[in-house]
Amino acid sequence: MNSLQVTAVPAFTDNYIWLIHGARDSDRVIAVDPGDADAVSKALRQDDLQLAGILVTHHHPDHTGGIVELIETFDVPVYAPAHEVIPGASVRVGEGDNFSFADLELEFAVLDLPGHTAGHIAYLNQEAIFCGDTLFSGGCGRLLGGTAAQLHASLSRLAALPITTRVYCTHEYTVGNLMFALAVEPDNSAIEAHLQECQYLRSQGRPTLPTSIGVELNINPFLRVKMETVKRSAERHAERSLNDDLAVFTTLRDWKNHF
Secondary structure, three states, X not given: OOOOOEEEEEEOOOEEEEEEEOOOOOOXXXXXXXXXXXXXXXXXXXXXXXXXXXXXXXXXXXXHOOHHHHHHHOOOOEXXXXXXXXXXXXXXXXXXXXXXXXHHOEEEEEEEOOOOOOOOEEEEOOOEEEXXXXXXXXXXXXXXXXXXXXXXXXXXXHHOOOOOOEEEEOEOOHHHHHHHHHHHOOOOHHHXXXXXXXXXXXXXXXXXXXXXXHHHHHHOHHHOOOOHXXXXXXXXXXXXXXXXXXXXXXXXXXXXXXX
16 A cells, blocks of 8 residues: 555646645645645645645746745745756755655655756655656656756666656646557557546546556656667658667657657
């Protein structure tokens, strides 16, 4: 049974702000990438919750736009990437840093995951990773400051996590990503089955997230660049031979950009 309790707060058109509940006190929460202060404040009021901290993965406004307003109301620490400019940041963290909210019995390790942006980070605990816009269900982030080599390396790190690790990314892109994944691997029954499940969830107004590393290894083409089916499909799209995993990854990322 999962012990980590996480609540999804929808924001804008397709963002999720995650509220991580304290293991000791579930009424106190940590907000991840609060781009919309009003959405967070409403969720806190509705469920009678108290904000205990903020975690930020990268600098884009849809992940940071609510921070200043929230900390004007709540005197809480804001953990943010060391190499990006984040409004309201109070604790700069990067690769190898570990910290805890001792009164909540929550601990996190920080991973540098450049690619989507140059200074993107993620927060890992024993059960889950909060990875911003690096890994999506069925997909990955665009290159908006980092390089394809960086993003491929970052995704490879995530792929090596335990398969039970829950993945909390911050956009509801799953159905569209899986349609692309099927274009890459049309005979992959796992993708087809997961697409049907996610379409049903969305029809009910429910999130398709979190996903897990184990699920993504079976359905996500960006984690499957070593698979011969993915490589052949990328080569057909590129109309040339692709000599290594990075070339396959780069082709897939460009293909997805125009899909």
